[in-house]
Amino acid sequence: MRITSAEFSGSSTRVGQKPQRRLPEFAFIGRSNVGKSSLINMLTGNSKLAKTSQTPGKTQLVNHFLINDNWYLVDLPGYGYARLPDKDRARLRHIIWDYINHSDEMVMLMVLVDSRHPMQEVDLRFISELGEKGIPFGIIFTKADKQGPEALQRQVLENKGRLLEDWEELPPCFVSSSVSGEGKEEILNYIGTILNSI
Numbered sequence: 001m002r003i004t005s006a007e008f009s010g011s012s013t014r015v016g017q018k019p020q021r022r023l024p025e026f027a028f029i030g031r032s033n034v035g036k037s038s039l040i041n042m043l044t045g046n047s048k049l050a051k052t053s054q055t056p057g058k059t060q061l062v063n064h065f066l067i068n069d070n071w072y073l074v075d076l077p078g079y080g081y082a083r084l085p086d087k088d089r090a091r092l093r094h095i096i097w098d099y100i101n102h103s104d105e106m107v108m109l110m111v112l113v114d115s116r117h118p119m120q121e122v123d124l125r126f127i128s129e130l131g132e133k134g135i136p137f138g139i140i141f142t143k144a145d146k147q148g149p150e151a152l153q154r155q156v157l158e159n160k161g162r163l164l165e166d167w168e169e170l171p172p173c174f175v176s177s178s179v180s181g182e183g184k185e186e187i188l189n190y191i192g193t194i195l196n197s198i
């Protein structure tokens with residue numbers, strides 16, 4: 001699938017405030033700084049669409065981006081940023097789960113995981129919460145450019161192995177780099193296939 005247009009449609013903290021058009025939504029979640037906003041920019045070919053930062057905790061709202069006038073990419077705040085005060089962490093958690101639990105248009109949640117590291121407790125806990133709630137999800141291993149191909153493959157395999165300790169089968173998994181564009185075609189084609197089936 002090709003993206004021919006991508007525009008910011010609005011920010012919200014509660015599902016009732018999200019854009020009114022009822023279109024399929026693909027949302028991106030993961031630890032703060034894992035590269036959610038950067039990946040949305042890479043997929044849309046617009047480096048200025050979603051705001052990114054070297055400092056974790058940049059995205060604080062649910063941001064909808066209208067793609068091809070036909071579906072939404074949704075950028076969510078990150079979870080697991082240890083240095084946030086408790087009340088800020090609770091506020092973000094509320095925003096995230098209000099969206100996940102109540103956005104009827106969300107087709108799938110992509111959970112981004114840093115490809116350089118073993119799956120962290122906070123990721124595994126989040127993913128098992130998705131499982132308990134029956135929320136469809138995929139995994140994207142990000143920042144693939146930050147290590148050589150062998151180290152990358154080793155870590156991704158290890159992480160898939162860790163997932164298989166908890167799950168009978170793997171969810172759809174992708175590897176991405178917002179720097180090199182790796183994963184763009186696979187992720188967009190996957191989304192395109194789902195869109196064609198609904």
Ligand code: GTP
Pocket residue numbers: 030031032033034035036037038039051052053054055056057058059060076077078079142143144145146176177178179
């Ligand atoms: P929050 O909004 O704070 O939750 O973070 P986020 O997950 O949206 O991360 P963001 O896209 O803002 O990126 C965080 C940092 O990682 C920025 O400095 C990006 O430039 C960098 N980054 C993101 N993706 C990649 C990637 O694929 N490769 C490399 N080398 N750097 C990346």
Ligand code: MG
Pocket residue numbers: 036037038051052058059075076
């Ligand atoms: Mg962000």
